[in-house]
Amino acid sequence: MxxxxxxxxxxxxxxxxxxxxxxxxxxxxxxxxxxxxxxxxxxxxxxxxxxxxxxxxxxxxxxxxxxxxxxxxxxxxxxxxxxxxxxxxxxxxxxxxxxxxxxxxxxxxxxxxxxxxxxxxxxxxxxxxxxxxxxxxxxxxxxxxxxxxxxxxxxxxxxxxxxxxxxxxxxxxxxxxxxxxxxxxxxxxxxxxxxxxxxxxxxxxxxxxxxxxxxxxxxxxxxxxxxxxxxxxxxxxxxxxxxxxxxxxxxxxVEDNWEQKETDRIICSASTLHQADQMLRRIISQTMKEAKGEQVPPYNLKLLAEELNKLRAEFLEDLRQGSNKKYLCFQQTTGISDVISFFHYEKDNIVQKYFSTQH
CATH class of the missing domain: 3.40.50.300 (P-loop containing nucleotide triphosphate hydrolases)
Structure with missing residues (x-):
């Protein structure tokens, strides 16, 4: 042979x-x-x-x-x-x-x-x-x-x-x-x-x-x-x-253990909690950029960031628990798009206190 x-x-x-x-x-x-x-x-x-x-x-x-x-x-x-x-x-x-x-x-x-x-x-x-x-x-x-x-x-x-x-x-x-x-x-x-x-x-x-x-x-x-x-x-x-x-x-x-990292990435991306966390962080980041563009004072920027991150943490806790929810008062089958929509609604209520532009 x-x-x-x-x-x-x-x-x-x-x-x-x-x-x-x-x-x-x-x-x-x-x-x-x-x-x-x-x-x-x-x-x-x-x-x-x-x-x-x-x-x-x-x-x-x-x-x-x-x-x-x-x-x-x-x-x-x-x-x-x-x-x-x-x-x-x-x-x-x-x-x-x-x-x-x-x-x-x-x-x-x-x-x-x-x-x-x-x-x-x-x-x-x-x-x-x-x-x-x-x-x-x-x-x-x-x-x-x-x-x-x-x-x-x-x-x-x-x-x-x-x-x-x-x-x-x-x-x-x-x-x-x-x-x-x-x-x-x-x-x-x-x-x-x-x-x-x-x-x-x-x-x-x-x-x-x-x-x-x-x-x-x-x-x-x-x-x-x-x-x-x-x-x-x-x-x-x-x-x-x-x-x-x-x-x-x-x-x-592969010295950087690419295969293991790829496996971990797939597991993470399949996690609703992880996906939601990543998207909420991006929303907060974009909101803070818009706030700076509206000339919101530095002290108020700090307060806004604290409130938005607190809101994000509460949403994620709702997702983790699946019950006794503060914001996500709907069934376990809620999709990511629904989570994002509710977050936008609560985020806009907070933003209105700091600058007038609607988001």
């Missing part, structure tokens, strides 16, 4: 490329088996460095034994966020081709499992300075194109978006693979495991799972659903194409 020849394999020319792949699906859907096979294929056929990070393997056994029961969702959330910090440390070292330093606030057992995971895949070597917890990257990690495959349920969109943000931070390729497996198969496989997930948990995840939705979320456009356990050779080609596409089209890291 032409794209593959330029994708930064072991012998290719040009800068190496880095990617993050989120592997998601129900417990016992076959994700870990698929991830190991994918890693082997990419190393053998593409010459890439591959790091498969299975969350179940890195979450510390000591923690599980300590709580003596299944961790709460909030505890799992904290652990996932901590693991993201570890991944951040590794990626920072890879991108800058430097030593990897351990974060100061870490769960020691979990960090050791993470380091072991990277060592087993020839991505880091022994600690350069044991006392300072610094680790050397291997030649494999710094000389080849690298794909990290994160193996977890990732059943909420928000869980996957955290990984996307990490890809954006370092301008990495990003993609998602969803293993779609019948729940009956998942339950059967799960029952054969030494540490089985409660069946009710799998049923709950099935009801709550948010599959990748490229049509709704632009950041999920590099996504592929694979039927498990029947992963055909055709599906294998689709997966390779997806990974190549991700590597060739890394997520752009």
């Amino acid at each position: 032409k794209a593959g020849e330029e994708a930064g394999g072991a012998d290719s020319e040009g800068p190496r490329k880095l990617g993050l792949c989120v592997l998601c699906g129900l417990p016992a859907a076959g994700k870990s088996t698929f991830a190991r096979a994918l890693g082997h294929q990419l190393r053998q056929q593409r010459g890439w460095a591959v790091g498969v990070v299975a969350y179940d393997d890195v979450m510390p056994d000591a923690f599980l034994e300590q709580v003596s029961a299944a961790p709460s969702p909030s505890q799992w959330k904290l652990l996932r966020q901590e693991l993201l910090k570890y991944l951040d440390c590794f990626l920072m070292a890879v991108v800058n081709e430097c030593q990897m330093s351990a974060p100061p606030d870490r769960t020691e057992a979990m960090w050791e499992d993470f380091i072991t995971c990277l060592k087993d895949q020839d991505l880091v070597s022994s600690a350069a300075l044991e006392a300072q917890s610094c680790y050397l990257l291997t030649k494999t990690a710094v000389s080849r194109s690298l794909f990290l495959v994160l193996d977890d349920n990732f059943y909420y969109q928000s869980m996957r978006y955290e990984v996307y943000q990490l890809a954006r931070k370092y301008s990495l390729g990003f993609c998602q693979l969803f293993l779609d497996c019948p729940i009956e198969t998942c339950l059967q496989r799960n029952g054969q495991r030494p540490r089985a997930v409660p069946a009710e948990t799998i049923h709950l995840m099935r009801r709550k799972i948010e599959k990748p939705n490229p049509e709704k979320n632009a950041w999920e456009h590099n996504s592929l659903t694979i039927q498990s356990p029947a992963c055909s050779s055709e599906a294998s080609l689709e997966v390779t194409d997806l990974l190549l596409t991700a590597l060739e089209n890394p997520v752009k890291n």
